[in-house]
Amino acid sequence: MSKLREPKQNKEPFQILVLDDEHSIRWVLERTLAQAGYIPHLAADAPAARQLLRKHSIRLALVDINLPGQDGLSFTREILQEYPYLLTIVMTGQSTMFNTVEAMKAGAFDYVAKPFNIDEIEELVKCALRVPLITSENSSAKKGKSADDLLTGQSKVMRDLYKAIGRVAATDLTVLIQGESGTGKELIARSIHQHSLRAGQPFVAINCAAIPSELMESELFGHEKGAFTGATERKRGKLELASKGTLFLDEIGDMPMKLQSKLLRVLQEKQFERLGGHELITTDMRVIAATHQNLEKLISNSEFRTDLYYRLNVFPVNIAPLREHREDIPVLVEHFLRKGSKEMAVGRKEVEPEALNILTRFNWPGNIRELENTVKSLMITNVTGTITLDSLPKNLFERQPLADSEESLEEIASLKLEALVRDAVENNSDSLMADVLPQVERPLLRLLLEQTRWNQQRASRILGINRNTLRKKIEMLGLKNQKGFDK
Secondary structure (H helix, E strand, O other): OOOOOOOOOOOOOOEEEEEOOOHHHHHHHHHHHHHOOOEEEEEOOHHHHHHHHHHOOEEEEEEEOOOOOOOHHHHHHHHHHHOOOOEEEEEEOOOOHHHHHHHHHOOOOEEEEOOOOHHHHHHHHHHHOOOOOOOOOOOOOOOOOOHHHHOOOOOHHHHHHHHHHHHHHOOOOOEEEEOOOOOOHHHHHHHHHHOOOOOOOOEEEEEOOOOOHHHHHHHHHEEOOOOOOOOOOOEEOHHHHOOOOEEEEEOHHHOOHHHHHHHHHHHHHOEEOOEOOOOOEEOOOEEEEEEOOOHHHHHHOOOOOHHHHHHHOOEEEEOOOHHHOHHHHHHHHHHHHHHHHHHHOOOOOEEOHHHHHHHHHOOOOOHHHHHHHHHHHHHHHOOOOEEOHHHOOHHHHOOOOOOOOOOOHHHHHHHHHHHHHHHHHHOOOOOHHHHHHHHHHHHHHHHHHHHOOOOHHHHHHHHOOOHHHHHHHHHHHOOOOOOOOOO
Protein backbone atom coordinates (compact mmCIF):
# COMPACT_ATOMS: atom_id res chain seq x y z
CA MET A 1 0.00 0.00 0.00
CA SER A 2 1.26 3.47 -0.84
CA LYS A 3 2.17 5.89 1.89
CA LEU A 4 -0.89 7.54 3.38
CA ARG A 5 -1.52 11.20 2.73
CA GLU A 6 -1.84 12.64 6.22
CA PRO A 7 -3.24 16.10 6.96
CA LYS A 8 -0.65 18.63 8.03
CA GLN A 9 -0.96 20.07 11.51
CA ASN A 10 -0.67 23.74 10.76
CA LYS A 11 -2.76 26.90 10.47
CA GLU A 12 -4.16 26.06 7.03
CA PRO A 13 -7.96 25.58 6.83
CA PHE A 14 -9.22 22.05 7.37
CA GLN A 15 -10.18 20.19 4.19
CA ILE A 16 -13.50 18.34 4.34
CA LEU A 17 -14.98 15.73 2.02
CA VAL A 18 -18.73 15.71 1.33
CA LEU A 19 -19.90 12.37 -0.13
CA ASP A 20 -23.59 12.47 -1.10
CA ASP A 21 -25.40 11.60 -4.34
CA GLU A 22 -27.96 14.41 -3.85
CA HIS A 23 -26.85 17.59 -5.59
CA SER A 24 -28.87 19.81 -3.24
CA ILE A 25 -27.15 18.34 -0.15
CA ARG A 26 -23.70 18.80 -1.69
CA TRP A 27 -24.55 22.40 -2.63
CA VAL A 28 -25.82 23.31 0.87
CA LEU A 29 -22.88 21.71 2.64
CA GLU A 30 -20.35 23.25 0.26
CA ARG A 31 -21.67 26.77 1.00
CA THR A 32 -21.95 26.11 4.75
CA LEU A 33 -18.44 24.69 5.11
CA ALA A 34 -16.85 27.35 2.92
CA GLN A 35 -18.51 30.15 4.92
CA ALA A 36 -17.22 28.53 8.13
CA GLY A 37 -13.66 28.76 6.79
CA TYR A 38 -13.13 25.16 5.67
CA ILE A 39 -12.14 23.83 2.22
CA PRO A 40 -14.90 21.49 0.95
CA HIS A 41 -14.42 18.74 -1.66
CA LEU A 42 -17.53 17.21 -3.23
CA ALA A 43 -18.17 13.64 -4.45
CA ALA A 44 -21.35 11.88 -5.62
CA ASP A 45 -20.07 8.31 -5.28
CA ALA A 46 -17.37 6.22 -3.57
CA PRO A 47 -14.86 6.09 -6.49
CA ALA A 48 -14.86 9.89 -6.78
CA ALA A 49 -14.42 10.18 -3.00
CA ARG A 50 -11.39 7.87 -3.09
CA GLN A 51 -9.74 10.02 -5.76
CA LEU A 52 -10.23 13.13 -3.62
CA LEU A 53 -8.77 11.38 -0.56
CA ARG A 54 -5.68 10.40 -2.54
CA LYS A 55 -5.27 13.91 -3.94
CA HIS A 56 -5.97 16.12 -0.91
CA SER A 57 -5.07 16.19 2.81
CA ILE A 58 -8.62 15.66 4.01
CA ARG A 59 -9.23 15.59 7.77
CA LEU A 60 -13.00 14.99 7.94
CA ALA A 61 -15.54 13.25 5.70
CA LEU A 62 -19.32 13.71 5.72
CA VAL A 63 -20.67 10.45 4.26
CA ASP A 64 -24.24 9.62 3.26
CA ILE A 65 -25.42 6.06 3.97
CA ASN A 66 -27.40 5.62 0.75
CA LEU A 67 -25.00 5.85 -2.19
CA PRO A 68 -25.01 4.37 -5.69
CA GLY A 69 -22.75 1.36 -6.08
CA GLN A 70 -21.45 1.15 -2.50
CA ASP A 71 -23.25 2.14 0.69
CA GLY A 72 -21.74 4.73 2.99
CA LEU A 73 -21.23 2.33 5.91
CA SER A 74 -19.07 -0.13 3.99
CA PHE A 75 -17.21 2.81 2.40
CA THR A 76 -16.51 4.22 5.87
CA ARG A 77 -15.36 0.83 7.16
CA GLU A 78 -12.98 0.32 4.23
CA ILE A 79 -11.60 3.84 4.03
CA LEU A 80 -10.73 3.95 7.74
CA GLN A 81 -8.48 0.94 7.19
CA GLU A 82 -6.49 2.94 4.66
CA TYR A 83 -6.77 6.37 6.31
CA PRO A 84 -6.92 5.72 10.08
CA TYR A 85 -6.55 9.42 10.93
CA LEU A 86 -9.74 10.34 8.99
CA LEU A 87 -12.74 11.52 10.99
CA THR A 88 -16.11 10.54 9.55
CA ILE A 89 -19.65 11.75 10.22
CA VAL A 90 -22.33 9.52 8.70
CA MET A 91 -25.50 11.13 7.32
CA THR A 92 -28.66 9.02 7.29
CA GLY A 93 -32.20 9.64 6.05
CA GLN A 94 -33.52 7.02 8.48
CA SER A 95 -32.49 7.69 12.05
CA THR A 96 -33.05 4.13 13.22
CA MET A 97 -31.18 2.37 16.01
CA PHE A 98 -29.72 0.00 13.42
CA ASN A 99 -28.25 2.82 11.35
CA THR A 100 -26.88 4.55 14.44
CA VAL A 101 -25.29 1.36 15.80
CA GLU A 102 -23.85 0.39 12.41
CA ALA A 103 -22.41 3.88 11.87
CA MET A 104 -20.53 3.78 15.19
CA LYS A 105 -19.49 0.17 14.57
CA ALA A 106 -18.07 1.21 11.19
CA GLY A 107 -15.81 3.64 13.03
CA ALA A 108 -17.69 6.91 12.48
CA PHE A 109 -17.00 9.79 14.88
CA ASP A 110 -20.73 10.54 14.96
CA TYR A 111 -23.87 10.47 12.85
CA VAL A 112 -26.53 13.02 11.88
CA ALA A 113 -30.10 12.40 10.70
CA LYS A 114 -31.59 14.00 7.59
CA PRO A 115 -33.13 16.50 7.22
CA PHE A 116 -30.50 18.13 9.41
CA ASN A 117 -30.15 21.59 10.85
CA ILE A 118 -27.21 23.52 9.37
CA ASP A 119 -26.25 24.82 12.83
CA GLU A 120 -26.15 21.22 14.05
CA ILE A 121 -23.79 20.26 11.21
CA GLU A 122 -21.50 23.22 11.93
CA GLU A 123 -21.32 22.35 15.65
CA LEU A 124 -20.71 18.67 14.93
CA VAL A 125 -17.91 19.46 12.47
CA LYS A 126 -16.34 21.88 14.92
CA CYS A 127 -16.48 19.27 17.71
CA ALA A 128 -14.93 16.58 15.50
CA LEU A 129 -12.08 18.80 14.36
CA ARG A 130 -11.08 19.44 17.97
CA VAL A 131 -9.96 15.80 18.22
CA PRO A 132 -6.14 15.76 18.13
CA LEU A 133 -4.59 14.33 14.96
CA ILE A 134 -2.84 10.97 15.42
CA THR A 135 -0.29 10.54 12.62
CA SER A 136 2.27 7.87 11.83
CA GLU A 137 4.93 9.95 13.58
CA ASN A 138 3.15 10.19 16.93
CA SER A 139 0.85 7.18 16.95
CA SER A 140 3.33 4.87 18.65
CA ALA A 141 2.41 4.12 22.21
CA LYS A 142 3.93 6.20 24.93
CA LYS A 143 5.21 4.40 27.96
CA GLY A 144 2.78 1.96 29.48
CA LYS A 145 -0.07 0.09 27.85
CA SER A 146 -2.82 1.75 25.91
CA ALA A 147 -6.09 1.71 27.84
CA ASP A 148 -7.79 0.82 24.57
CA ASP A 149 -6.12 -2.60 24.82
CA LEU A 150 -8.82 -3.64 27.27
CA LEU A 151 -11.73 -1.53 26.04
CA THR A 152 -13.12 -4.38 24.01
CA GLY A 153 -16.63 -5.10 22.75
CA GLN A 154 -19.07 -4.23 20.00
CA SER A 155 -22.40 -4.18 21.88
CA LYS A 156 -24.56 -1.07 21.85
CA VAL A 157 -23.44 -0.42 25.43
CA MET A 158 -19.78 -0.38 24.41
CA ARG A 159 -20.37 1.62 21.23
CA ASP A 160 -22.19 4.28 23.27
CA LEU A 161 -19.24 4.30 25.66
CA TYR A 162 -16.73 4.77 22.82
CA LYS A 163 -18.86 7.61 21.51
CA ALA A 164 -18.93 9.30 24.94
CA ILE A 165 -15.14 8.98 25.26
CA GLY A 166 -14.67 10.50 21.82
CA ARG A 167 -16.91 13.44 22.65
CA VAL A 168 -15.48 14.35 26.04
CA ALA A 169 -11.82 13.59 25.30
CA ALA A 170 -11.47 16.65 23.05
CA THR A 171 -12.66 18.93 25.88
CA ASP A 172 -11.30 19.76 29.33
CA LEU A 173 -14.55 18.94 31.12
CA THR A 174 -14.41 17.22 34.51
CA VAL A 175 -15.69 13.63 34.22
CA LEU A 176 -17.39 11.44 36.83
CA ILE A 177 -17.31 7.71 36.01
CA GLN A 178 -19.76 5.52 37.94
CA GLY A 179 -20.06 1.75 37.78
CA GLU A 180 -19.70 -1.48 39.72
CA SER A 181 -16.30 -2.77 40.79
CA GLY A 182 -14.42 -4.45 37.97
CA THR A 183 -16.12 -2.62 35.10
CA GLY A 184 -12.92 -0.85 34.02
CA LYS A 185 -13.32 2.68 35.36
CA GLU A 186 -9.57 3.44 35.36
CA LEU A 187 -9.22 2.06 31.82
CA ILE A 188 -11.90 4.48 30.65
CA ALA A 189 -10.19 7.36 32.45
CA ARG A 190 -6.89 6.49 30.78
CA SER A 191 -8.58 6.26 27.39
CA ILE A 192 -10.10 9.73 27.83
CA HIS A 193 -6.64 11.06 28.73
CA GLN A 194 -4.90 9.32 25.83
CA HIS A 195 -7.37 10.76 23.31
CA SER A 196 -7.21 14.28 24.76
CA LEU A 197 -4.96 17.25 24.02
CA ARG A 198 -3.15 16.38 27.31
CA ALA A 199 -2.12 12.94 26.04
CA GLY A 200 1.59 13.80 26.15
CA GLN A 201 1.36 14.94 29.79
CA PRO A 202 1.19 12.87 33.02
CA PHE A 203 -1.78 10.69 33.97
CA VAL A 204 -1.67 10.62 37.78
CA ALA A 205 -3.97 8.23 39.65
CA ILE A 206 -4.77 8.06 43.35
CA ASN A 207 -7.05 5.48 44.97
CA CYS A 208 -8.96 7.24 47.75
CA ALA A 209 -10.01 3.92 49.29
CA ALA A 210 -6.54 2.36 49.42
CA ILE A 211 -4.71 5.11 51.31
CA PRO A 212 -5.29 5.67 55.06
CA SER A 213 -7.10 8.94 55.76
CA GLU A 214 -4.17 10.31 57.81
CA LEU A 215 -1.86 9.92 54.79
CA MET A 216 -4.31 10.98 52.09
CA GLU A 217 -3.77 14.73 52.54
CA SER A 218 -0.01 14.38 52.15
CA GLU A 219 -0.45 12.17 49.07
CA LEU A 220 -2.76 14.70 47.48
CA PHE A 221 -1.17 18.03 48.44
CA GLY A 222 2.42 17.01 49.18
CA HIS A 223 4.39 18.33 52.16
CA GLU A 224 7.43 20.36 53.14
CA LYS A 225 10.35 18.97 55.10
CA GLY A 226 9.47 18.89 58.81
CA ALA A 227 5.73 19.34 58.21
CA PHE A 228 5.08 16.36 60.53
CA THR A 229 6.99 13.55 62.22
CA GLY A 230 8.71 11.50 59.54
CA ALA A 231 8.62 14.23 56.89
CA THR A 232 12.37 14.21 56.29
CA GLU A 233 12.24 15.88 52.89
CA ARG A 234 9.93 17.83 50.61
CA LYS A 235 7.37 15.74 48.71
CA ARG A 236 5.35 16.82 45.70
CA GLY A 237 1.73 15.68 45.87
CA LYS A 238 -0.55 14.27 43.19
CA LEU A 239 -2.10 17.69 42.54
CA GLU A 240 1.30 19.09 41.65
CA LEU A 241 2.42 16.06 39.65
CA ALA A 242 -0.75 16.13 37.55
CA SER A 243 -0.34 19.75 36.44
CA LYS A 244 -0.75 20.05 32.63
CA GLY A 245 -2.04 16.46 32.64
CA THR A 246 -4.90 14.47 34.16
CA LEU A 247 -5.62 13.66 37.81
CA PHE A 248 -7.67 10.48 38.30
CA LEU A 249 -9.42 10.26 41.67
CA ASP A 250 -10.47 6.63 41.97
CA GLU A 251 -13.15 5.71 44.54
CA ILE A 252 -13.84 9.38 45.27
CA GLY A 253 -16.76 8.32 47.49
CA ASP A 254 -14.24 7.14 50.11
CA MET A 255 -12.50 10.51 50.43
CA PRO A 256 -12.80 11.93 53.99
CA MET A 257 -15.17 14.91 54.34
CA LYS A 258 -12.32 17.14 55.55
CA LEU A 259 -10.37 16.55 52.35
CA GLN A 260 -13.47 16.96 50.20
CA SER A 261 -13.72 20.62 51.19
CA LYS A 262 -10.02 21.17 50.46
CA LEU A 263 -10.29 19.45 47.09
CA LEU A 264 -13.31 21.59 46.21
CA ARG A 265 -11.28 24.72 46.89
CA VAL A 266 -8.48 23.51 44.60
CA LEU A 267 -10.98 22.76 41.82
CA GLN A 268 -12.43 26.25 42.17
CA GLU A 269 -9.22 28.27 42.55
CA LYS A 270 -6.64 26.03 40.80
CA GLN A 271 -4.23 26.80 43.67
CA PHE A 272 -3.08 25.05 46.86
CA GLU A 273 -0.27 24.85 49.43
CA ARG A 274 1.80 21.86 50.48
CA LEU A 275 1.38 20.68 54.07
CA GLY A 276 3.62 22.79 56.30
CA GLY A 277 4.29 25.24 53.46
CA HIS A 278 3.27 28.79 52.56
CA GLU A 279 4.10 28.79 48.85
CA LEU A 280 0.97 29.08 46.71
CA ILE A 281 1.19 26.49 43.93
CA THR A 282 -0.89 26.85 40.77
CA THR A 283 -2.05 23.71 38.98
CA ASP A 284 -3.56 23.25 35.54
CA MET A 285 -5.03 19.76 35.48
CA ARG A 286 -7.98 17.90 34.10
CA VAL A 287 -9.87 15.93 36.77
CA ILE A 288 -11.55 12.57 36.25
CA ALA A 289 -13.20 10.93 39.26
CA ALA A 290 -14.68 7.46 39.64
CA THR A 291 -16.71 5.51 42.18
CA HIS A 292 -18.69 2.30 42.58
CA GLN A 293 -20.86 3.96 45.24
CA ASN A 294 -24.10 5.90 44.91
CA LEU A 295 -22.89 9.44 45.61
CA GLU A 296 -26.43 10.83 45.87
CA LYS A 297 -27.12 8.34 48.67
CA LEU A 298 -23.87 9.36 50.38
CA ILE A 299 -24.99 13.00 50.12
CA SER A 300 -28.32 12.18 51.79
CA ASN A 301 -26.34 10.47 54.59
CA SER A 302 -24.10 13.57 54.95
CA GLU A 303 -21.07 11.54 53.82
CA PHE A 304 -20.34 13.45 50.62
CA ARG A 305 -20.46 17.16 49.83
CA THR A 306 -23.22 18.27 47.48
CA ASP A 307 -21.10 21.10 46.01
CA LEU A 308 -18.21 18.75 45.28
CA TYR A 309 -20.58 16.30 43.59
CA TYR A 310 -21.84 18.96 41.19
CA ARG A 311 -18.28 20.16 40.58
CA LEU A 312 -17.23 16.61 39.59
CA ASN A 313 -20.38 15.52 37.77
CA VAL A 314 -19.97 17.86 34.78
CA PHE A 315 -19.84 15.00 32.27
CA PRO A 316 -21.21 11.76 33.79
CA VAL A 317 -20.20 8.38 32.36
CA ASN A 318 -22.19 5.42 33.66
CA ILE A 319 -20.73 1.97 32.95
CA ALA A 320 -23.13 -0.94 32.62
CA PRO A 321 -22.23 -4.17 34.44
CA LEU A 322 -21.09 -7.06 32.26
CA ARG A 323 -24.36 -8.97 32.75
CA GLU A 324 -26.13 -6.19 30.82
CA HIS A 325 -24.02 -6.67 27.68
CA ARG A 326 -23.37 -10.42 27.66
CA GLU A 327 -22.88 -10.38 23.88
CA ASP A 328 -19.42 -8.89 24.55
CA ILE A 329 -18.32 -11.84 26.70
CA PRO A 330 -17.17 -14.09 23.79
CA VAL A 331 -15.16 -11.16 22.39
CA LEU A 332 -13.64 -10.44 25.81
CA VAL A 333 -12.79 -14.12 26.35
CA GLU A 334 -10.97 -14.23 23.02
CA HIS A 335 -9.14 -11.00 23.93
CA PHE A 336 -8.03 -12.38 27.30
CA LEU A 337 -6.89 -15.64 25.67
CA ARG A 338 -4.62 -13.71 23.30
CA LYS A 339 -3.41 -11.43 26.08
CA GLY A 340 -2.78 -14.30 28.49
CA SER A 341 -0.89 -16.27 25.88
CA LYS A 342 1.58 -13.39 25.50
CA GLU A 343 1.86 -12.48 29.18
CA MET A 344 2.07 -15.97 30.71
CA ALA A 345 3.77 -17.83 27.84
CA VAL A 346 1.39 -20.78 28.17
CA GLY A 347 0.59 -21.26 24.49
CA ARG A 348 -2.56 -20.49 22.56
CA LYS A 349 -5.80 -21.78 24.09
CA GLU A 350 -9.34 -22.15 22.76
CA VAL A 351 -12.70 -22.50 24.51
CA GLU A 352 -15.15 -25.16 23.36
CA PRO A 353 -18.65 -23.82 22.49
CA GLU A 354 -20.39 -25.42 25.50
CA ALA A 355 -17.89 -23.87 27.90
CA LEU A 356 -18.18 -20.48 26.22
CA ASN A 357 -21.95 -20.69 26.60
CA ILE A 358 -21.58 -21.15 30.38
CA LEU A 359 -19.15 -18.21 30.55
CA THR A 360 -21.66 -16.09 28.64
CA ARG A 361 -24.59 -17.03 30.88
CA PHE A 362 -22.81 -16.33 34.18
CA ASN A 363 -23.67 -13.03 35.90
CA TRP A 364 -20.04 -12.08 36.75
CA PRO A 365 -20.54 -10.07 39.97
CA GLY A 366 -16.88 -9.00 39.66
CA ASN A 367 -17.52 -7.95 36.06
CA ILE A 368 -14.68 -7.77 33.51
CA ARG A 369 -11.94 -8.11 36.14
CA GLU A 370 -13.46 -11.37 37.41
CA LEU A 371 -13.86 -12.69 33.86
CA GLU A 372 -10.23 -11.92 33.04
CA ASN A 373 -8.95 -13.59 36.21
CA THR A 374 -11.09 -16.68 35.49
CA VAL A 375 -9.78 -16.96 31.93
CA LYS A 376 -6.16 -16.61 33.13
CA SER A 377 -6.70 -19.31 35.76
CA LEU A 378 -8.24 -21.63 33.16
CA MET A 379 -5.27 -21.09 30.84
CA ILE A 380 -2.87 -22.19 33.55
CA THR A 381 -4.86 -25.18 34.86
CA ASN A 382 -5.68 -26.60 31.40
CA VAL A 383 -2.72 -28.55 30.08
CA THR A 384 -4.39 -29.15 26.70
CA GLY A 385 -5.07 -26.49 24.08
CA THR A 386 -8.83 -26.49 24.71
CA ILE A 387 -10.77 -25.22 27.73
CA THR A 388 -13.64 -27.68 28.13
CA LEU A 389 -16.90 -27.67 30.04
CA ASP A 390 -15.48 -30.05 32.65
CA SER A 391 -12.60 -27.70 33.47
CA LEU A 392 -14.78 -24.72 34.43
CA PRO A 393 -15.02 -23.74 38.14
CA LYS A 394 -18.11 -25.16 39.87
CA ASN A 395 -19.42 -21.73 40.85
CA LEU A 396 -20.07 -20.94 37.17
CA PHE A 397 -22.76 -23.65 37.12
CA GLU A 398 -24.60 -22.35 40.17
CA ARG A 399 -28.06 -20.98 39.53
CA GLN A 400 -27.90 -17.21 39.14
CA PRO A 401 -30.52 -14.97 40.77
CA LEU A 402 -32.93 -13.82 38.07
CA ALA A 403 -33.25 -10.08 37.55
CA ASP A 404 -36.30 -8.44 35.99
CA SER A 405 -34.40 -8.10 32.74
CA GLU A 406 -32.88 -11.61 32.79
CA GLU A 407 -32.57 -12.99 29.29
CA SER A 408 -34.50 -16.03 28.16
CA LEU A 409 -32.68 -19.15 26.99
CA GLU A 410 -33.60 -18.20 23.42
CA GLU A 411 -32.02 -14.75 23.88
CA ILE A 412 -28.85 -16.26 25.35
CA ALA A 413 -28.54 -18.68 22.43
CA SER A 414 -29.09 -15.84 19.98
CA LEU A 415 -25.95 -14.05 21.24
CA LYS A 416 -23.67 -16.57 19.55
CA LEU A 417 -25.88 -16.70 16.46
CA GLU A 418 -25.86 -12.91 16.21
CA ALA A 419 -22.05 -12.90 16.10
CA LEU A 420 -21.99 -15.66 13.47
CA VAL A 421 -24.58 -13.91 11.30
CA ARG A 422 -22.80 -10.54 11.61
CA ASP A 423 -19.48 -12.08 10.56
CA ALA A 424 -21.14 -13.91 7.66
CA VAL A 425 -22.71 -10.70 6.37
CA GLU A 426 -19.51 -8.69 6.72
CA ASN A 427 -17.42 -11.40 5.01
CA ASN A 428 -20.06 -12.13 2.36
CA SER A 429 -20.10 -15.80 3.39
CA ASP A 430 -21.85 -18.46 1.31
CA SER A 431 -21.85 -21.20 3.96
CA LEU A 432 -23.69 -19.78 6.98
CA MET A 433 -26.05 -22.76 7.36
CA ALA A 434 -23.15 -25.20 7.24
CA ASP A 435 -21.25 -23.11 9.81
CA VAL A 436 -24.16 -22.73 12.23
CA LEU A 437 -25.69 -26.22 12.28
CA PRO A 438 -22.69 -28.02 13.87
CA GLN A 439 -22.54 -25.39 16.61
CA VAL A 440 -26.23 -25.94 17.38
CA GLU A 441 -26.21 -29.74 16.99
CA ARG A 442 -23.06 -30.45 18.99
CA PRO A 443 -24.19 -29.07 22.39
CA LEU A 444 -27.70 -30.50 21.84
CA LEU A 445 -26.44 -34.02 21.12
CA ARG A 446 -23.79 -33.89 23.83
CA LEU A 447 -26.31 -32.94 26.52
CA LEU A 448 -28.89 -35.48 25.34
CA LEU A 449 -26.37 -38.33 25.16
CA GLU A 450 -25.17 -37.59 28.69
CA GLN A 451 -28.75 -37.44 29.98
CA THR A 452 -29.53 -40.78 28.31
CA ARG A 453 -26.18 -42.22 29.49
CA TRP A 454 -25.14 -42.63 25.85
CA ASN A 455 -28.09 -44.89 25.06
CA GLN A 456 -28.09 -44.10 21.34
CA GLN A 457 -31.31 -45.95 20.64
CA ARG A 458 -33.19 -43.91 23.22
CA ALA A 459 -31.47 -40.67 22.16
CA SER A 460 -32.34 -41.19 18.48
CA ARG A 461 -35.99 -41.85 19.41
CA ILE A 462 -36.14 -38.60 21.45
CA LEU A 463 -34.55 -36.69 18.56
CA GLY A 464 -36.94 -38.19 16.03
CA ILE A 465 -34.16 -39.57 13.82
CA ASN A 466 -32.93 -43.10 13.15
CA ARG A 467 -29.96 -44.59 14.99
CA ASN A 468 -27.67 -44.67 11.94
CA THR A 469 -28.19 -40.94 11.40
CA LEU A 470 -27.36 -40.26 15.03
CA ARG A 471 -24.21 -42.41 14.81
CA LYS A 472 -23.04 -40.48 11.73
CA LYS A 473 -23.64 -37.16 13.48
CA ILE A 474 -21.67 -38.33 16.53
CA GLU A 475 -18.71 -39.23 14.30
CA MET A 476 -18.96 -36.05 12.24
CA LEU A 477 -19.10 -33.80 15.33
CA GLY A 478 -16.32 -35.67 17.14
CA LEU A 479 -18.39 -36.42 20.25
CA LYS A 480 -16.77 -38.72 22.81
CA ASN A 481 -18.27 -40.86 25.56
CA GLN A 482 -15.83 -39.34 28.09
CA LYS A 483 -17.69 -40.53 31.20
CA GLY A 484 -17.59 -44.17 30.11
CA PHE A 485 -21.36 -44.81 29.92
CA ASP A 486 -22.34 -48.21 28.50
CA LYS A 487 -23.56 -47.71 24.93
